[in-house]
Amino acid sequence: MLNFLAKLFRQETLDIILPATWQTLYMVLVATPITIFFGLLFGISLYITDKNGLYPIPIFNKTFGAVINAVLALPSMIVIILALPISKFIVGVSYGPKACIIALTIVCTPIFSRLVESSILEVSKGKIEAAKSMGASTCDIIFKVMLPEALPTLIRNFIVLTITLISITAIAGTFGAGGLGEVAVRFGYHRFKIDILLVAVLVLLVLVESLQFLGDRLSKRILKKRHLI
Amino acid sequence: MAVPFIEIKNVFKIFTSHKQEFEVLKGINLDIEKGDIFGIVGFSGAGKSTLIRCINGLETISSGSIRVGKYQINKLAKKDVNIYRQKIGMVFQHFNLFDSRTVYGNVSFPLEIATKKKEEIHNRVLKILDLVGIVNKKDFYPGQLSGGQKQRVGIARALANHPSILLSDEATSALDPVTSMSVLDLLKDINKKLGLTIILITHSLDVVKYTCKNMAVLENGIIAEKGSVKKIFENPQSTTAKVFIKHNAHLSNPYLSGEEVC
Numbered sequence: 001m002l003n004f005l006a007k008l009f010r011q012e013t014l015d016i017i018l019p020a021t022w023q024t025l026y027m028v029l030v031a032t033p034i035t036i037f038f039g040l041l042f043g044i045s046l047y048i049t050d051k052n053g054l055y056p057i058p059i060f061n062k063t064f065g066a067v068i069n070a071v072l073a074l075p076s077m078i079v080i081i082l083a084l085p086i087s088k089f090i091v092g093v094s095y096g097p098k099a100c101i102i103a104l105t106i107v108c109t110p111i112f113s114r115l116v117e118s119s120i121l122e123v124s125k126g127k128i129e130a131a132k133s134m135g136a137s138t139c140d141i142i143f144k145v146m147l148p149e150a151l152p153t154l155i156r157n158f159i160v161l162t163i164t165l166i167s168i169t170a171i172a173g174t175f176g177a178g179g180l181g182e183v184a185v186r187f188g189y190h191r192f193k194i195d196i197l198l199v200a201v202l203v204l205l206v207l208v209e210s211l212q213f214l215g216d217r218l219s220k221r222i223l224k225k226r227h228l229i
Numbered sequence: 230m231a232v233p234f235i236e237i238k239n240v241f242k243i244f245t246s247h248k249q250e251f252e253v254l255k256g257i258n259l260d261i262e263k264g265d266i267f268g269i270v271g272f273s274g275a276g277k278s279t280l281i282r283c284i285n286g287l288e289t290i291s292s293g294s295i296r297v298g299k300y301q302i303n304k305l306a307k308k309d310v311n312i313y314r315q316k317i318g319m320v321f322q323h324f325n326l327f328d329s330r331t332v333y334g335n336v337s338f339p340l341e342i343a344t345k346k347k348e349e350i351h352n353r354v355l356k357i358l359d360l361v362g363i364v365n366k367k368d369f370y371p372g373q374l375s376g377g378q379k380q381r382v383g384i385a386r387a388l389a390n391h392p393s394i395l396l397s398d399e400a401t402s403a404l405d406p407v408t409s410m411s412v413l414d415l416l417k418d419i420n421k422k423l424g425l426t427i428i429l430i431t432h433s434l435d436v437v438k439y440t441c442k443n444m445a446v447l448e449n450g451i452i453a454e455k456g457s458v459k460k461i462f463e464n465p466q467s468t469t470a471k472v473f474i475k476h477n478a479h480l481s482n483p484y485l486s487g488e489e490v491c
Contacts, residue, residue: 130325133285134339134390135314144338148329226328227372 008195016183017199024179024207027097027172028165031104035161038109042068043116044142054128054138071110076168079107080175100169100177107168108161115157123149152219152228159215163208170204180204233260234426235284235394240293242279242450253279255450257293261428261443266420268437268458269430271447271469277430280447281396284428285317286310298393315343318387322399324379326371332358332382333367339390353389360422361385361415377408384415388423395419397429401436413440434473438462446470 046068048054049061071079083106087099123146131145147154173181180200188197223229242254253276261267271277282288283295286302295302300313326335333354340350358364361381371379380400387395397416401409417440420427431437437444437458445455446467453467465471 124325126321126323126325127327129287130319130321130327130386131338131342133287133314133317133319133396134342134386135311135316136338136342137311140342144341145327149327151329226370228328 008199013196013199016187016196017180017203020178020180020183020200021203023097023177024166024169024181024204027100027104027169027177027179028162031101031108031165032158032162034101034105035108035112035165036158038105039112039116039161042109042113044120044146046113046117047120047146048138048142054132054141068110068113071106072114076107077171077174079103080168080172083107084175095176097178100172100175100179103172103175103177104165104168108165111164112157112161115160116154119150119153119157120146122153152222155215155219155222159211162211166204166207166211234263234265234298235259235261235428236294236296237261237280237284238294238296240280240283240295241291242276242283242288243291253450254283254290257450257452259445259452259455261426263426264420264424265443266417266427266429266441268441268444269428269447270432270434270437270444270473273432275447275469276450277432277447278398281398281428281430284394285314285319285396315339315390316392317394317396318384318390318392319396319398320380320383320387320400322402324371324376324383324403326379326382326386328371330370331367332363332369332371332374332385335371335382336385336389339386343390345390354385357385357388360388360419375408376404377412380404380408380412381415384412384419388419388425393426395425395427397427397431399431400429402431402433409436410439416440446473 042064046061046065049057049064051058051061053061074082080103083103084094084099086106087102088094090102091098093099127145127149128141131141136144169177169179170181170184173179173183174185176182180203184197184200187193188200220229237257237259240254240257241252244251244253257280269277269280279288283290284297284302286305290303293303297313297317300309302313305313327338330338336354336357337350340353345353355364355367358367361384363378363381363385366374366378366382371382374382383400384395395416400416401412404412413436416427416429419425429436429441441458443456444458444461446453446461446469448467448469454461454465454470461470462474465474
C-alpha cells in the first residue's frame with residue numbers, strides 16, 4: 001500500500017499537481033467572494049422585490065428571475081464559452097486562471113442567488129412581521145433579522161457554492177483555465193496517465209471533503225450556540 | 230364627550246386573491262379609551278387578526294379611517310409609518326423571537342432600530358427585563374426558554390421603546406392555562422403600572438373575562454356587540470357571544486358526570 005502511494009505521489013507527478021492545485025485554489029479563492037457578494041445581492045433582491053415581499057417590484061422580480069433561470073438552465077460549459085469574450089473585455093485575456101475567474105463567477109452567481117433566496121425564505125414570516133411591527137426599515141430587516149436568522153443555512157450554502165466552484169474549475173480547465181481539472185484532462189484523458197489523473201482526483205476529493213467538514217462544523221456550532229439543536 | 234384615544238370608523242378591508250374578492254372587515258366602528266384593556270373576541274376567520282394588523286398598519290385598510298392619538302393611520306406618509314410603529318408594541322401567539330439574538334438582544338432590537346444611544350439601550354433593557362421578571366435570563370437564547378418565558382421576552386420587546394399601545398395577537402393561546410394566567414397577570418400589571426392601552430385579541434372568553442375591562446365581539450367582519458365585559462357576560466346579545474358563553478358554562482365531560490356513554 002505504502003509502496004503504491006509512494007509510486008503514485010512521485011516527484012514528477014507532484015511537480016505537475018502542486019502548481020495545478022495552487023491554480024485551482026487561486027481561482028476558487030478569488031471567485032468565491034465575488035460570487036458571494038453578487039449572489040447575496042441578487043438573492044436578497046429576488047426575495048424583497050417579490051409581489052409579497054418587503055419592497056415589491058413585480059416586473060423587476062419576474063424579469064430578473066427569468067434572466068437568472070436562463071443562465072441556470074444553460075449547461076455550465078456553454079456559459080463558460082459565452083463568458084470568455086466578457087473575460088477578454090474585463091481582464092484582457094480569454095484564457096488562463098484570470099479569465100476563468102470571470103467565467104466561474106458568471107456560472108455560479110445565479111446558482112448562489114437562488115440558494116440565498118431559498119435560505120432567507122426559510123426565515124419565518126412571523127419574525128419578519130415582528131420586525132415590521134416594531135417599525136424596522138427594510139434595511140434593518142435584511143441585515144438585523146433575515147441574514148442573521150438564516151446564517152446557519154447560508155453557511156451550508158456557501159459550502160455548496162464553493163464545491164460547485166471547484167467542480168466548475170475542472171470544466172473550465174478544458175478551456176485552458178489551468179488547475180487540477182486541466183491536469184486531469186490533459187494527462188489522464190489525452191495521454192492515458194492514469195496515476196496523474198488519480199492524484200488530481202484525490203486532491204480534489206480532499207479539498208471538497210475538508211470544505212464540507214468545516215462548513216458542517218461551523219453551521220452546527222452556530223445552531224448549538226443558539227440552542228436550536 | 231372626550232375624544233377617544235383610538236377611533237376606528239367604518240373600516241372595510243377587502244383581500245383580492247385569484248381575482249376573487251374577500252370582504253374581511255365590513256364597516257368596523259370602534260372607540261377605545263386610553264388605559265383600557267380592550268378584548269376583541271370571535272371565532273377563527275372573524276377578522277380579529279386583520280383588524281389588529283390594520284391598527285399598526287401591517288395591513289392597509291380598503292376604506293374608512295383609523296386614528297390613534299394624533300396619528301391618522303390611513304393617511305400616514307411612508308416614512309412616518311415606521312416612526313408610528315415604533316410607538317406600538319405587538320406580541321404574537323408564536324412569540325416570533327429572533328433565534329439569532331439573546332434575550333437581551335431581542336429586547337434591545339426595537340431600541341437599536343430607533344437609533345437610541347448604547348447606554349440608554351442598556352439601562353432600558355435591564356429595566357424592562359426586570360419588569361417582566363426575566364432579568365436573570367438575559368444572556369439566554371430563545372431556544373433555551375420555556376413558552377411562558379418566551380412570551381415574557383416578547384412582551385419585554387414590545388414594551389422596550391415606550392409604546393402607547395400594546396397589541397396582543399392571541400398572546401396566550403400557545404401556553405398552558407397556568408402560564409397563560411401568569412402572562413395575563415403581567416399584562417394587567419403593566420396596564421396598571423404604565424397606564425398602557427392594551428388591545429387583546431383572543432378566541433378564549435376566559436382570557437377576556439380575566440383580563441379586560443371592555444370588549445367587542447367580532448362576527449364575520451362586523452362588530453356584533455360591544456361594551457363592558459360585565460354587561461356582555463351578564464346579558465349576551467350576539468350569537469357568537471351566546472355560543473361562547475354557553476359553551477364556557479356547559480362544557481362537560483359525560484365520563485365525569487356518570488352518564489351512560491355508548
